[in-house]
Amino acid sequence: MSATDVITPSRLKPMPVSQPVELSPKPSLIGLTREEMGAALKEKGVADKQIKMRVAQLWNWIYVRGVSDFDAMANVSKDMREMLKTHFTIARPEIVEEQVSNDGTRKWLLRYPPRGAGRPVEVETVYIPEEGRGTLCISSQVGCSLTCSFCHTGTQRLVRNLTAEEILSQLLLARDRLGDFPDREAPQGTIMPAEGRKVSNIVMMGMGEPLYNFDSVKTALLIASDGDGLSLSKRRITLSTSGVVPEIYRTGEEIGVMLAISLHAVRDDLRDMLVPINKKYPLKELMDACRAYPGLSNARRITFEYVMLKGVNDSLEDAKGLIQLLKGVPAKINLIPFNPWPGTNYQCSDWEHIEKFADFINSAGYASPIRTPRGRDILAACGQLKSESERMRKTERLAFEAMMIANHGED
Structure with a gap:
């Protein structure tokens, strides 16, 4: 979606969703390592x-085949299938709602069964079709504990971490819905890459801080990149963190995926306000961890995400400070036009101002693409995710839509 597109309520396109599923107490085989799966089978x-x-x-x-029903496993004996159905599940989460943006972005609201004495929980997952690739934005937690002041997700309290199964099932469900498994077809009219995989890239940039759920995220991403299964290249998997410094090195050493840092400010005093985790891990510690990231090179650059906030972090001095901060780090800077949400006090920098900021960084030798806002009309853009358990009231949604129309052209 371009910066000049008008967003109107009529562009919201709720899609048919699955019927509620029975909340099964049975453990899932999804998300288990091979060793764990073997132990589970042996126990039965x-x-x-x-x-x-x-x-x-x-x-x-x-x-590989993407089945969600044991009866579809044609080369497994009937007795074995019956045993599997009795003791395990490979079901997908319930789709509470599916929305499609005017630009083809898809957002799913997913509901997971309760864990232990807990209750069902909901998260959002977003698919972004682009020229030559399709990117799935995956959540790692229900809610978030970081309270970044410009982020809608940060206004939802943390409920719990997602399990490796729940993280992986977002990918499996997306591939189901997009016809990205053998013998599957996507819904008519779905916008997708013309060739290759429909989900070619995944980013851990949904709800939550992935490095506060390290073990489950690690297991899920290692399974996603397993060459005998989902087989996604680690170069096409990006984990984004707000700066959990002790886990950054482990991410490179134990998972080996691409790293993105939610930076957003080049001074500690400002970053303390925008990204409060900075009070615990200030910029010097964060940048030291980035410089030590395993495998860092010009071919494996760190992406620094920088949301453009009008009159807050978008001055020429900020741009100069950004260059100084990243000195010596193979890096790409993603400039993100601020995506508004109900109740926010921030505004997006003017488009011409963002372009001048990008030009200055480019002239210093850093790639600084301006991320095209996607899925704003369905609150699917960066920083806008918030699950249905904390859903806006109808009046809030209408007020948001009116605000977007009134602000047309400002970002």
């Missing part, structure tokens, strides 16, 4: 000599 009576073969079968059906 599968012979030791069959474990390796059975795990390979299940891995292929779940992650």
Whole structure:
């Protein structure tokens, strides 16, 4: 969507969703490592000599064929399928709502069964089709604890971490809905890349701070990049953090994916306000961790995300400070026009101002693309996610739509 597109309520396109599913207490095989899956099968009576073969079968059906029903596993015996159905599940989460933006961006509101004595929880997942690729933005937590002042998600309290299964199931469900598994078809009229995978890239940039849920995120991303399953290249997986310094090195060493830093300010006093985790891990510590990131090179640059806030962090002095801060770090700077949400006091920098900011950074030798806002009309853009358990009242939604129309052309 261009900066000059008018957004009107009529462009919201709610899509048919799945019927509510029975909340199953059975454990899922999704998100288990091969070793964990083998142990689970052994506990249910599968012979030791069959474990390796059975795990390979299940891995292929779940992650290559993308089945969500044990009865679809044609080369698994009936008795084995009955045992699997009795004790396990590979079901997807319930789709509470699916929305499609005028620019083809899709947002799913997903509901997960309760864990233990908890209650069902909901998260949002976003698919962004682009020329030559399709990117899925995945959530790692229900809510967020970081309270970044410009972020809608930060206004929702943290409920809990997502499990590796719940993280991976967002990818599996998206591939289901987009026809990205063998013998599947996407809904008619879906905007997708013309060739190749429909979901070619994933970014851990949805709800939550991934590095506050390190173990589950690690397991999910290692399964997503497993060459015998979903087989996504680690160069096409990006994990974004607001600056959990102790886990940054571990991310490179143990997961090996691309790194993005939610930076947004070049002075500690301002970043303390915009990204409060900076009070715990100030800029010097953050940049030291970035310089030590395993595998860092011109071919494996760190992406620094910088939201453009009018009169807050968009001056020429800020641009100069950004160059100084990143000195010596192979980096790309993503400039993000601020995406408004109900109740925010921030405004997006003027478009011409953003372009001048980008030109200055480019002239210093850093790539600084301006991220095209996507899915704003369905609150699917960067910083706008907030789950249905904290959904806007109808009056708030209408007020937001009116604000977007009134502010047309300001960003």
